[in-house]
Amino acid sequence: MTTIKDVAKEAGLAVGTVSRVLNNRGYISDQTREKVYKAMEKLNYQPNEVARALSRQKSTLIGVIVPLVNHPYFSNSIDNIERTAIEYGYNIILLNSDGLAEKEYDYLEFCRRNHVAGIIIYYGSLDGSKFSDIGIPIISIERHMQECTANIECDNIGGGRLGAQHLIDQGCSHLLFINGFVDQDDTSGHRRQGFEEACQAAGVSYDIVELVQSDYRVPENLSEIEKIIDSEDIDGVFSSSDMIAARVYRLLKEKGYRVPEEVKLVGFDDSNVAEFMVPGLTSVHQPVDKMAQLAVNYIIDIQNDRVVPKRSILPVSLTVRESTENY
Amino acid sequence: MTTIKDVAKEAGLAVGTVSRVLNNRGYISDQTREKVYKAMEKLNYQPNEVARALSRQKSTLIGVIVPLVNHPYFSNSIDNIERTAIEYGYNIILLNSDGLAEKEYDYLEFCRRNHVAGIIIYYGSLDGSKFSDIGIPIISIERHMQECTANIECDNIGGGRLGAQHLIDQGCSHLLFINGFVDQDDTSGHRRQGFEEACQAAGVSYDIVELVQSDYRVPENLSEIEKIIDSEDIDGVFSSSDMIAARVYRLLKEKGYRVPEEVKLVGFDDSNVAEFMVPGLTSVHQPVDKMAQLAVNYIIDIQNDRVVPKRSILPVSLTVRESTENY
């Protein structure tokens, strides 16, 4: 590997001069600059980012901790984070926590050891107190934690309202809300809260099922949902995630219900699952791209000693597809 | 940030001694070890991996270049790579190339600048010659490139045969193969080749559509497929990816064909799309987990000067779901 030393020797200059050319700092004559470029090209030189990071005392890496990558919502989020990061010359290190506190803690430590510029963290079970003494900015997304440097969420209450209202507007009279994931954060609770508010405001009756899930995998046991659907004459289902909505759609199909004619279905997240489903799944759209951009921007802002909001709540919208449309 | 120096001072030892404790090398008395551990704990010390990487002249980062993260196949692959990597103490840096040669080249250079242990690269359009002089092991997956250190593929020809044979076994008499992505590699060509072989061996007639796609997004224009389905009385469709199969399923539905009764449908990759679809999509299963494991293992092997196979072809299987099953 060629180093800055080799370049300096080749160009007949001192190491410091080459460094200044590389970083565009201080006074450099055009002639010197040219000499350095020539030498760099000739030797096919690329600066060693590891040495740079050590010397500069900061890196251009962002740690991203998700429960699992292989999930439409998270992979979409990661995709957006990566694209934003690269624009600013940053890159991401990806970490699968499985939502486990232990792994999350390990990965937080890993990020610290690697002196990342910042950490973006999604759902997990690690206690908030562990977040405070890391000494690195931590941005949480859809996970409200006081101890994080900044929290980015979407308007989950509004989203809950939006989905419920849409079902009501489409003529549903008895709704079912399925909480796919009960966690210690407010996320799913807020979605449910919005749902309940809308139902109550409209005087529409509803049921709620809380699935016990220890991870993000799709639940196999839907017996409780089945029971309610059979007995209660449900005509609108709102699921707190698209993945679960897809699973519920299968159940409805198997039981012979027609969607949307007999039962209408709404998901949350508006991930690609919603798009691929036939019928397409109406879903509350999270501005995943904006949230990712914001998270990366906050990390860069913090690095540059700019103040960032402690909490940012982004608006949601409803993407209407065939699962709620009467033809 | 506390450094090894602080720990040494706290423990009343020299830096080198602390380093030896950290790395479990050379002679260390239990007493000294204990002192170091105590000091580390007291100061909440974590070794700086950046400095380590610089000093050791090798990192524990693996660069992963995919066309896009937000895709069922790639996110599944990335997930598996991350999990394997972490087992060995490695981590991944994720890079979205959009399949563009220019970005791929940039990212290859990025990996070089960051002195990653190795690179795992998926589909893209960069010319093979650029791969040779990087000086870092490059493992390609589902992309046959002579210039890579190792190539990992699944048995695409066998997979093509498997899917076609299954449709034939299920009673289909006129098949359609949809090549969702024509690239310079052999991947899609091989799938098609296997398909054709099986059809010819069974004396079954078939059509082939090659969709022109510049990226991995789902094609919007399916007019050619529509034309063939309308005119040729197709009763079995084999798509070279699940994503496209999902899109074709929608088309079939819209045109009033029943799946699987009138038209049977097979995809490739066995990604979560296949699982979520209703009816579930029969798909050729790629051993994504094994491929990921192999790739990471190869990088570690190469780092330890062990020889790895130039080309590894892994077996595929068929996951049968409702899209091809007669009830």
Add this chain to the structure above:
DNA sequence: TGCAACATCTTTAATTGTCGTCATTTTTGA
């Protein structure tokens, strides 16, 4: 012309946090 003042450019040397080699000291056992 001589010289200070200033601008421009380059070099030197210290720093970043850790590893690893070699040298040195201490302990052990015959």
Add this chain to the structure above:
DNA sequence: TCAAAAATGACGACAATTAAAGATGTTGCA
């Protein structure tokens, strides 16, 4: 007592950045 083994220390890489000092060149003014 003395060599071998065990334990520890000192110091130079590693590949960059960066501040300060030094080396030029240019200009203005007496």
